[in-house]
Amino acid sequence: MADTTSDSFGFSVRRLPGFTALAIACYAMLYAPIMALVAYSFNAGSSIAVWEGFSLHWYGAAWQNEKVQEATILSLLVATVSSISATILASMAALGTTRIRPYKGLTAIYAMINQPLMVPEIVTAVALLIVFAIIKSTTGYQGLIYLISAHTAFCIPFAYLPIRARLESMDLSLEVAAADLYATPLRTFKLITLPLLWPGIIAGMMLAFVISLDDVVITEFVKAPGQDTLPTYMLGQLRRVITPEIHAISTALLSISIIMVSIFFLLNRKKS
Amino acid sequence: MRHSSTDTASGGTSAIEAVNVTKTFGSGDEAVHALKDVSVTIRENEFFTLLGPSGCGKTTLLRLIAGFDHQTEGTILLHGEDISLLPPFKRPVNTVFQNYALFPHMTVAQNIGFGLEMLRKPKAEIENTVGGMLRLVKMEELKTRRTDQISGGQQQRVALARALAPRPRVLLLDEPLSALDYKLRKDMQIELKRLQLETGITFIFVTHDQEEALTMSDRLAVMNAGRIRQIGTPREIYDHPAERFVADFIGDTNFLTADLLSADGGAISVRLTSGREITLECDHPAAASRHLTLAVRPEQVRLTADGSASPLNGVLENIVYFGTDTHYHLRLQDGGSFTARLQNSRERQELFAEGDQLGIVFDPETVQVLRD
Ligand SMILES: Nc1ncnc2c1ncn2[C@@H]1O[C@H](COP(=O)(O)OP(=O)(O)OP(=O)(O)O)[C@@H](O)[C@H]1O
Ligand SMILES: [Mg+2]
Numbered sequence: 270m271a272d273t274t275s276d277s278f279g280f281s282v283r284r285l286p287g288f289t290a291l292a293i294a295c296y297a298m299l300y301a302p303i304m305a306l307v308a309y310s311f312n313a314g315s316s317i318a319v320w321e322g323f324s325l326h327w328y329g330a331a332w333q334n335e336k337v338q339e340a341t342i343l344s345l346l347v348a349t350v351s352s353i354s355a356t357i358l359a360s361m362a363a364l365g366t367t368r369i370r371p372y373k374g375l376t377a378i379y380a381m382i383n384q385p386l387m388v389p390e391i392v393t394a395v396a397l398l399i400v401f402a403i404i405k406s407t408t409g410y411q412g413l414i415y416l417i418s419a420h421t422a423f424c425i426p427f428a429y430l431p432i433r434a435r436l437e438s439m440d441l442s443l444e445v446a447a448a449d450l451y452a453t454p455l456r457t458f459k460l461i462t463l464p465l466l467w468p469g470i471i472a473g474m475m476l477a478f479v480i481s482l483d484d485v486v487i488t489e490f491v492k493a494p495g496q497d498t499l500p501t502y503m504l505g506q507l508r509r510v511i512t513p514e515i516h517a518i519s520t521a522l523l524s525i526s527i528i529m530v531s532i533f534f535l536l537n538r539k540k541s
Numbered sequence: 542m543r544h545s546s547t548d549t550a551s552g553g554t555s556a557i558e559a560v561n562v563t564k565t566f567g568s569g570d571e572a573v574h575a576l577k578d579v580s581v582t583i584r585e586n587e588f589f590t591l592l593g594p595s596g597c598g599k600t601t602l603l604r605l606i607a608g609f610d611h612q613t614e615g616t617i618l619l620h621g622e623d624i625s626l627l628p629p630f631k632r633p634v635n636t637v638f639q640n641y642a643l644f645p646h647m648t649v650a651q652n653i654g655f656g657l658e659m660l661r662k663p664k665a666e667i668e669n670t671v672g673g674m675l676r677l678v679k680m681e682e683l684k685t686r687r688t689d690q691i692s693g694g695q696q697q698r699v700a701l702a703r704a705l706a707p708r709p710r711v712l713l714l715d716e717p718l719s720a721l722d723y724k725l726r727k728d729m730q731i732e733l734k735r736l737q738l739e740t741g742i743t744f745i746f747v748t749h750d751q752e753e754a755l756t757m758s759d760r761l762a763v764m765n766a767g768r769i770r771q772i773g774t775p776r777e778i779y780d781h782p783a784e785r786f787v788a789d790f791i792g793d794t795n796f797l798t799a800d801l802l803s804a805d806g807g808a809i810s811v812r813l814t815s816g817r818e819i820t821l822e823c824d825h826p827a828a829a830s831r832h833l834t835l836a837v838r839p840e841q842v843r844l845t846a847d848g849s850a851s852p853l854n855g856v857l858e859n860i861v862y863f864g865t866d867t868h869y870h871l872r873l874q875d876g877g878s879f880t881a882r883l884q885n886s887r888e889r890q891e892l893f894a895e896g897d898q899l900g901i902v903f904d905p906e907t908v909q910v911l912r913d
Binding site for chain 1: 607609628629630631634635636638640642643644645646655656659660703704707
């Protein structure tokens with residue numbers, strides 16, 4: 270039987286000289302540091318450079334470290350609340366930019382939703398710092414609300430992208446068919462649009478969650494003294510003494526990301 | 542109606558009436574005139590077909606009837622009532638979409654029951670009707686399948702059942718058979734016709750397949766460039782096309798030019814390009830112009846070896862065998878081409894050969910005088 274893959278006909282990158290070596294080098298650059306990180310999280314000794322045998326010691330240490338516990342709880346709390354709020358807002362924005370008769374300025378609105386992705390994070394951080402300082406000094410309120418609203422804000426474009434993509438690829442005639450079959454606009458949304466949009470919403474929420482969990486720059490600027498998320502705690506640790514405890518925490522964070530990506534992948538594959 | 546006297550609701554009460562409907566997309570230089578002053582009356586229980594080339598406005602007209610879009614001008618009446626302002630979910634009209642538009646996250650049975658659920662019918666009634674519909678379209682075994690796990694023909698039947706289940710007053714079908722293979726298409730044509738007779742629902746069927754239109758419809762409208770060109774029964778349209786576009790679009794036709802000599806009531810006398818004079822029946826006043834276009838169907842022609850007495854003569858250029866019949870392509874003296882289609886019977890062996898000078902004979906009654 271004829272082999273019809275691009276291996277045998279036409280252009281194939283595999284035939285380019287050095288392709289394999291380059292590919293391997295790229296993968297090594299991407300994954301070798303992470304491998305090393307994961308490996309050293311199991312180091313028995315307290316060095317981050319000398320291997321002294323396998324142990325789960327640092328996982329236990331991190332688990333029992335009260336500072337780590339507090340930072341983890343804060344991280345999860347902020348990530349959960351802000352990813353959910355961001356996803357709700359992003360869903361509404363996505364519906365407002367796709368399920369509507371095109372109007373003047375729609376492209377501008379679309380661009381403005383995505384623009385924060387292009388603004389350097391440090392600029393946003395400084396801007397928020399100033400705005401929140403003003404609010405804090407006039408209201409006197411400290412609290413978590415600043416951190417959560419900052420995270421919600423920068424998560425919106427990340428949540429928006431997959432939701433909008435899903436809405437745009439959805440067959441519009443399905444909604445028309447529902448209306449044809451006596452479904453009011455509200456019921457059409459509930460019974461047709463929303464169920465078909467779910468994978469996009471979940472994807473947007475998970476993306477927002479991971480982005481929030483990972484954020485350092487904005488958090489560092491916005492947080493009140495003593496409020497530490499995991500990344501800012503780790504950053505603080507770097508200034509003191511580095512132990513494989515950092516590796517253990519990083520590996521745990523990495524696992525969360527991998528689990529999220531896998532769930533997202535499985536969800537999407539089942540739908541299509 | 543512009544060109545037809547048959548388009549009155551006298552044969553029954555009207556189901557759908559479009560009155561001077563115009564639809565324009567966009568404005569200014571980019572305006573697309575999808576429908577131009579369309580008026581048509583579709584009777585109750587009728588199998589009515591909209592036929593026309595791509596882009597002539599068939600889908601647009603259906604969308605206006607279903608309420609997915611609003612006409613720029615004119616009125617649409619359902620059983621005499623103006624429905625122009627009703628949103629689609631309040632119109633007792635259902636659509637079978639060209640791409641079926643089945644809900645992918647629901648089973649076959651859920652799809653079929655959707656309309657009834659939305660109408661908040663009692664559970665028992667929904668189950669009953671869905672069961673009946675499943676039987677009708679022979680999909681009982683697959684009722685718990687998701688709709689993305691069934692074949693194209695099955696999806697088409699589900700789409701049909703889903704639109705029929707709420708018992709709409711009018712069913713709109715937008716080229717529902719175009720995605721099917723030949724065999725399935727033939728089966729579904731018969732099935733659709735049977736369903737229409739059984740349910741008594743008015744069907745408005747869109748196609749650009751003229752054979753489908755002729756075999757299935759009670760009446761049909763031939764459309765072109767946003768206008769309805771002619772409305773009538775398949776016979777009327779085929780035998781008496783009112784104008785060149787219709788004659789050309791429906792079936793194969795030979796066009797002849799002729800000069801008007803005299804008109805006397807319903808009969809006119811014309812001179813063909815061959816110089817021969819013939820007398821034709823003509824019941825419309827188009828015959829007032831000096832130059833006329835005549836249409837002659839290829840199957841209503843005979844060929845004779847002796848052309849001395851026939852109105853036209855031509856040289857046989859090409860013979861194409863088609864199984865049940867044979868097509869003879871001739872070149873007329875005036876340079877025009879002419880096709881004759883003769884049945885292949887046992888007696889008629891290849892009597893003519895390419896290059897023969899033949900006479901073309903036809904009955905004046907079968908000649909149509911066209912408007913341009
Ligand atoms: N939303 C729209 N905006 C602009 N022009 C449109 C729109 N919808 C249809 N048209 C135009 O209106 C005309 C009629 O379109 P319509 O879809 O009714 O054709 P149709 O007869 O259904 O053709 P087909 O057989 O190809 O489906 C076409 O010229 C089309 O380009
Ligand atoms: Mg169409």
